[in-house]
Amino acid sequence: MIKRWSWFNKISLILGFAFLYIPIFLLVIYSFNESRLVTVWAGFSTKWYGQLMQNEGILNAAFVTLKVAFISSTLATILGTMAGFSMVRFGRFRGRTLFNGMIYAPLVMPEVITGLSLLLMFVAISFDRGMWTITLAHTTFSMCYVGVVIQSRLSSFDRSIEEAAMDLGCTPLKTFFVVTLPVIMPAVLSGWLLSFTLSLDDLVIASFTTGPGATTLPMKIYSMVRFGVTPEINAISTILIGVVAIGVVIASFMHKRREDQRQKNEMLAASAH
Amino acid sequence: MPTEQIKNNESWAQNLCHCTPVRWITGQCGHLGIQGRTLTVMIPYVWLLILFLAPFLIVFKISFSEIRIAIPPYAPLYQLVDDVYLQITLNLMNYKRLLDDALYVNSYLSSLKIASLSTVLTLMVGYPIAYGMARAPRTWRLPLLMLVILPFWTSFLIRVYAWIGILKPEGFLNMALMWLGVIDEPLVILHTNIAVYIGIVYSYLPFMILPLYSNLEKMDHSLLEAASDLGCPPHKAFWKITFPMSMPGVIAGCFLVFIPAVGEFVIPDLLGGSSTLMIGKTLWAEFFNNRDWPLASAVAVILLLMLVVPIVWFQKFQTRRASMGE
Numbered sequence: 001m002i003k004r005w006s007w008f009n010k011i012s013l014i015l016g017f018a019f020l021y022i023p024i025f026l027l028v029i030y031s032f033n034e035s036r037l038v039t040v041w042a043g044f045s046t047k048w049y050g051q052l053m054q055n056e057g058i059l060n061a062a063f064v065t066l067k068v069a070f071i072s073s074t075l076a077t078i079l080g081t082m083a084g085f086s087m088v089r090f091g092r093f094r095g096r097t098l099f100n101g102m103i104y105a106p107l108v109m110p111e112v113i114t115g116l117s118l119l120l121m122f123v124a125i126s127f128d129r130g131m132w133t134i135t136l137a138h139t140t141f142s143m144c145y146v147g148v149v150i151q152s153r154l155s156s157f158d159r160s161i162e163e164a165a166m167d168l169g170c171t172p173l174k175t176f177f178v179v180t181l182p183v184i185m186p187a188v189l190s191g192w193l194l195s196f197t198l199s200l201d202d203l204v205i206a207s208f209t210t211g212p213g214a215t216t217l218p219m220k221i222y223s224m225v226r227f228g229v230t231p232e233i234n235a236i237s238t239i240l241i242g243v244v245a246i247g248v249v250i251a252s253f254m255h256k257r258r259e260d261q262r263q264k265n266e267m268l269a270a271s272a273h
Numbered sequence: 274m275p276t277e278q279i280k281n282n283e284s285w286a287q288n289l290c291h292c293t294p295v296r297w298i299t300g301q302c303g304h305l306g307i308q309g310r311t312l313t314v315m316i317p318y319v320w321l322l323i324l325f326l327a328p329f330l331i332v333f334k335i336s337f338s339e340i341r342i343a344i345p346p347y348a349p350l351y352q353l354v355d356d357v358y359l360q361i362t363l364n365l366m367n368y369k370r371l372l373d374d375a376l377y378v379n380s381y382l383s384s385l386k387i388a389s390l391s392t393v394l395t396l397m398v399g400y401p402i403a404y405g406m407a408r409a410p411r412t413w414r415l416p417l418l419m420l421v422i423l424p425f426w427t428s429f430l431i432r433v434y435a436w437i438g439i440l441k442p443e444g445f446l447n448m449a450l451m452w453l454g455v456i457d458e459p460l461v462i463l464h465t466n467i468a469v470y471i472g473i474v475y476s477y478l479p480f481m482i483l484p485l486y487s488n489l490e491k492m493d494h495s496l497l498e499a500a501s502d503l504g505c506p507p508h509k510a511f512w513k514i515t516f517p518m519s520m521p522g523v524i525a526g527c528f529l530v531f532i533p534a535v536g537e538f539v540i541p542d543l544l545g546g547s548s549t550l551m552i553g554k555t556l557w558a559e560f561f562n563n564r565d566w567p568l569a570s571a572v573a574v575i576l577l578l579m580l581v582v583p584i585v586w587f588q589k590f591q592t593r594r595a596s597m598g599e
Binding site: 005006008009010012013016017019020021023024026027030079080082083085086089090093095098099100101102103104105106108109110111112113116117118120121123124136137139140143147172173197200201203204207208218221222225229233237240241244245247248252 | 309310313314316317318320321322324325326327328329331332335345398399401402404405406408409410417419420421423424426427428429430431432434435436437438439441445475478528529532533535536537538539543553556557560561566569570573576577580584587588591592
């Protein structure tokens with residue numbers, strides 16, 4: 001038997017994860033720095049967080065960002081689930097190649113192109129630009145991510161339970177909500193979470209599609225970064241990282257609980273035979 | 274599923290299927306002869322046609338129009354003259370400027386260069402990590418995978434920002450190197466192309482590791498055992514067997530890094546200097562600073578044409594992988 005986990009493997013993992021995490025840790029640690037100079041440690045302090053809470057511009061931007069993220073990820077989850085379902089279940093409908101293309105292309109499309117093209121479209125149809133145009137733009141690219149997540153979940157889906165439900169007289173719509181949706185729910189939820197963070201994160205597309213009065217948090221952070229590194233930016237960043245980390249941990253915890261529950265049920269079912 | 278949960282789901286779905294708007298919609302569609310399944314395809318399809326495909330056609334159209342100081346800042350392509358003649362003006366000036374002005378040609382070339390070199394660097398950094406993960410004991414793999422994915426969930430902008438504090442002259446890297454006595458004077462890294470390479474490798478690393486890992490993890494080890502039984506040294510076995518077999522993962526990872534990196538804006542803007550030319554930055558400046566929308570559109574059209582080959586290729590590759598059940 002070949003030796004599996006060599007020293008080389010371990011060292012490359014340690015170095016790799018150090019590379020991935022040290023920048024984030026430094027950022028978080030120095031958000032608690034007393035000094036205005038970001039790289040000189042002058043004692044522990046939470047004063048930058050206090051200042052954030054009084055900065056109306058940032059609070060407003062945070063509110064806009066959360067609204068956009070919430071609405072766009074919910075819309076994207078609905079549309080993306082439909083798209084993923086269509087790709088797996090409806091075989092070769094007309095225009096399928098174009099449909100697949102439109103689902104996959106936004107995943108790798110440079111953001112500057114997506115942003116510019118959406119803006120020019122909103123201008124062409126004289127749609128008032130602002131929070132809603134950002135929301136529509138975010139929904140469009142997020143739904144493709146959700147579509148791919150749902151597609152990969154559905155391609156390993158056991159269809160016999162759906163067929164059983166239909167044989168027992170369930171309509172297709174009801175079958176979807178009673179049988180299919182509960183089973184693919186973890187994928188739907190992770191699609192929603194992915195859309196939410198993508199929207200929370202986006203600077204380029206939001207900058208193109210926004211209008212007067214709608215500034216999102218990444219846009220605000222970007223304009224602050226252009227003036228230099230400040231502990232306040234570290235503080236917002238830390239809050240954002242914290243929120244996302246908590247969200248991901250809760251999601252994976254829920255997933256694990258569902259898995260445990262499923263295994264328990266399977267064991268019960270097996271022992272009942 | 275416990276019976277209770279099924280009951281809950283059922284009553285919820287029952288209510289949903291029988292509530293007035295849903296019944297109305299299904300009823301209307303029934304009248305029109307549209308089935309639920311058509312509707313399921315049509316809604317996302319139409320959405321993408323309007324908000325993904327149509328915008329590209331508009332960019333293409335505007336790239337042929339002339340800049341004008343007005344709102345919107347471009348001239349219409351066609352207009353009716355004397356109520357009878359339809360006059361169509363196709364202005365190729367924007368494309369001519371792209372070819373004539375060295376700034377644009379250099380931006381495209383330098384974007385391609387920076388993106389390809391950083392893709393190779395990302396592969397070199399990512400491969401050992403993915404390999405280490407795939408060979409880790411089974412119980413370690415899921416936590417390691419989570420650790421790779423977690424930075425991907427945190428904001429891209431923030432991760433790029435973190436590097437400013439590290440790379441600047443009085444930043445952490447220079448302080449550490451000077452404290453170790455490696456250098457006497459701070460290195461200038463921030464606002465150079467080196468910082469852009471570091472930024473791209475750092476930001477896109479998860480995109481490289483994930484496809485590589487999913488490929489390496491499934492690898493059949495009997496071939497390696499056979500090679501070692503026949504006296505093949507491990508490093509040779511790696512290059513003869515493991516690496517060629519991981520090619521699908523390598524290709525997927527490289528595409529996932531290269532394509533978005535070509536059009537990257539945030540990294541060259543925040544980490545690069547004034548001499549860093551990347552097309553995303555040029556397009557941004559053309560649009561926001563010069564307010565030349567037609568020229569920015571022409572820049573976007575050419576960028577898209579450059580990327581269309583790798584994107585289509587990647588798509589075929591992905592569809593093939595999906596149909597093979599990966």
